[in-house]
Amino acid sequence: MAGVDRLSDLPEPILIHILSMLPHAKQVVQTCILSKQWRFLWKSVPVSLDFEFSDSDNVKDTLDFMASTNRELNYWRYCDKIRKFRVCLFNYRNHYVKDVDLWIHFATKLANVESFAIEFQCVDDTYEFPQFAFRNASLRNLVLRHLELNPSGSVNWSSLVSLSIGHLNLTESVIEKVLSGCPNLERLKLHHFWGIYRLEISSTKLRKLIIKDYYNLYDDLWLEILAPFIQTLELLGQCSDVRVSRKTVPSLVTAVLHLDRLNFYFDEEDDDEVDPTLEKQYSNMKELLHSVAHVENLQLSSWCIECLSILELKGWQPPPSSRKFLKLNAALEQLDFPGICSFLQSSSSLKTLVIDWNDHKPRENNWLM
Amino acid sequence: MSSEKLLTLKTRDGEEFVLEEAMAFRSLTIKNATSNYTINNTPLPINVEINTMIKVIEYWKKHSERGISEDELMNFDKKFFKLLHNSELFDLVVAVDYLADKGLSNAACEQVLDKITGKTPQEIRDIFNINNDCTPTSLGG
Numbered sequence: 001m002a003g004v005d006r007l008s009d010l011p012e013p014i015l016i017h018i019l020s021m022l023p024h025a026k027q028v029v030q031t032c033i034l035s036k037q038w039r040f041l042w043k044s045v046p047v048s049l050d051f052e053f054s055d056s057d058n059v060k061d062t063l064d065f066m067a068s069t070n071r072e073l074n075y076w077r078y079c080d081k082i083r084k085f086r087v088c089l090f091n092y093r094n095h096y097v098k099d100v101d102l103w104i105h106f107a108t109k110l111a112n113v114e115s116f117a118i119e120f121q122c123v124d125d126t127y128e129f130p131q132f133a134f135r136n137a138s139l140r141n142l143v144l145r146h147l148e149l150n151p152s153g154s155v156n157w158s159s160l161v162s163l164s165i166g167h168l169n170l171t172e173s174v175i176e177k178v179l180s181g182c183p184n185l186e187r188l189k190l191h192h193f194w195g196i197y198r199l200e201i202s203s204t205k206l207r208k209l210i211i212k213d214y215y216n217l218y219d220d221l222w223l224e225i226l227a228p229f230i231q232t233l234e235l236l237g238q239c240s241d242v243r244v245s246r247k248t249v250p251s252l253v254t255a256v257l258h259l260d261r262l263n264f265y266f267d268e269e270d271d272d273e274v275d276p277t278l279e280k281q282y283s284n285m286k287e288l289l290h291s292v293a294h295v296e297n298l299q300l301s302s303w304c305i306e307c308l309s310i311l312e313l314k315g316w317q318p319p320p321s322s323r324k325f326l327k328l329n330a331a332l333e334q335l336d337f338p339g340i341c342s343f344l345q346s347s348s349s350l351k352t353l354v355i356d357w358n359d360h361k362p363r364e365n366n367w368l369m
Numbered sequence: 370m371s372s373e374k375l376l377t378l379k380t381r382d383g384e385e386f387v388l389e390e391a392m393a394f395r396s397l398t399i400k401n402a403t404s405n406y407t408i409n410n411t412p413l414p415i416n417v418e419i420n421t422m423i424k425v426i427e428y429w430k431k432h433s434e435r436g437i438s439e440d441e442l443m444n445f446d447k448k449f450f451k452l453l454h455n456s457e458l459f460d461l462v463v464a465v466d467y468l469a470d471k472g473l474s475n476a477a478c479e480q481v482l483d484k485i486t487g488k489t490p491q492e493i494r495d496i497f498n499i500n501n502d503c504t505p506t507s508l509g510g
Binding site for chain 2: 039
């Protein structure tokens with residue numbers, strides 16, 4: 001029948017459910033002008049807001065973007081339920097401090113969002129996470145990238161379940177404050193960080209730890225992880241100086257070692273140059289493989305597999321392991337086979353072997369020299 | 370399988386029909402209604418009209434088929450919804466919400482969603498015959 005408006009007659013919960021699936025939150029607000037009946041419905045629709053301006057470093061364009069975001073926030077403050085709020089800028093400069101403070105205030109004090117992410121791709125100046133935001137009862141997920149954390153008092157993120165912080169200098173006291181203030185934390189990710197040499201996790205709820213790219217400033221120090229209750233550990237990227245042992249992670253069930261070789265910048269002039277850190281990396285890898293022998297599920301990256309071959313050539317025998325699941329994330333080459341065979345021999349309880357051939361990059365074979 | 374339990378249902382417009390219990394229980398509403406229900410010949414009344422129920426059963430039948438592949442199901446769904454007029458789609462949305470079948474409910478709502486996504490307010494009004502009774506002052510809020 002032409003002329004009948006069936007959409008507006010749908011029961012409100014159904015309409016709200018449909019609108020909540022709209023990919024762009026702005027469209028949700030636009031429904032307020034469809035007709036008088038639609039004036040206030042948008043406020044009941046749970047939305048996720050994502051403001052990203054990460055392609056350009058132009059200050060004027062960034063300021064324009066921030067102004068337009070702030071205009072939008074003026075009406076979003078009337079929305080009953082903002083599930084997620086994310087802001088991502090290319091660069092942080094002191095120019096932007098008031099706006100960033102405003103966004104954090106909006107997310108944590110006005111809108112009481114469940115998920116909040118604030119990310120800078122790079123920073124010309126330093127932004128310190130504001131003190132008022134260290135206390136919040138609604139946040140369940142928090143992502144901070146390239147912000148400094150310096151809580152002067154205690155931290156209280158009582159509902160936080162997942163935390164990801166990266167690109168910052170940490171201290172053991174800051175991490176301790178944060179962990180004490182997150183009694184319900186289940187997942188912690190630290191990436192591109194430095195400044196700590198001991199990470200102690202005593203919460204029984206925190207079961208998953210992800211560490212990516214740990215920058216060690218001192219040759220004779222390393223990052224020791226003491227986490228008796230964690231069940232999943234992921235070490236990604238450059239983590240050569242991260243140490244665990246069977247004693248320090250006794251409850252570990254799954255270990256994902258997606259490690260890369262440490263970057264070393266060869267002098268193009270010097271053909272005979274050898275990476276001086278290589279021996280230490282092989283030795284660290286050997287220790288790491290020992291320390292995860294008790295883990296049921298193991299994943300290895302192509303760099304780990306390369307190391308297996310080197311270590312095998314050096315006469316290393318992998319310790320016997322009761323692991324049940326092994327995933328190799330690399331296109332295997334003939335040179336890998338001796339190392340893998342010896343590793344498999346030590347995995348007599350293995351039930352599942354997965355080989356993910358996705359990584360087709362030809363490997364540098366400098367170690368052959 | 371001759372021992373499939375059967376259920377007799379009666380639609381809002383008085384039509385009676387028989388359905389395998391297992392299939393009918395895709396609707397939580399029907400399932401809950403029969404939980405305290407002694408098996409006799411009284412048909413269970415449901416607040417859906419026969420035309421819409423026929424469509425629901427067509428969907429349930431296809432999605433209950435043994436050995437059907439994901440691809441075949443996707444193709445079926447595409448065709449199934451394509452053939453619906455807007456008014457039939459809305460009947461379905463309301464009926465499935467009442468019947469409480471989450472899978473079909475989401476699928477039907479997504480169809481409505483697809484008609485709204487990316488459209489300007491005027492385009493939406495045109496598609497759904499929404500009467501624009503907003504005056505400039507009433508937009509101030």
